[in-house]
Amino acid sequence: MNGGTDISRGNEELAAISASLQVLAEQQRLQLEMFTEIAKLLSHLTMTQRDQRTGFEAIALR
Known part of the structure; x- marks a missing residue:
């Protein structure tokens, strides 16, 4: 029985x-x-920052 218990x-x-x-x-x-x-989310933030930077650069070139 001990084997069965084990x-x-x-x-x-x-x-x-x-x-x-x-x-x-x-x-x-x-x-x-x-x-x-x-x-x-990080990818989205990176794309958003890139878009903002591009927009700022376009404004600066005016």
């Missing part, structure tokens, strides 16, 4: 590890989503 305990530990890995995977997915949104 297997049962091992299965419980594997289930707990699996659940933890699933939580970590979801956290990483959310972080990737967040970083992607940050990258989009």
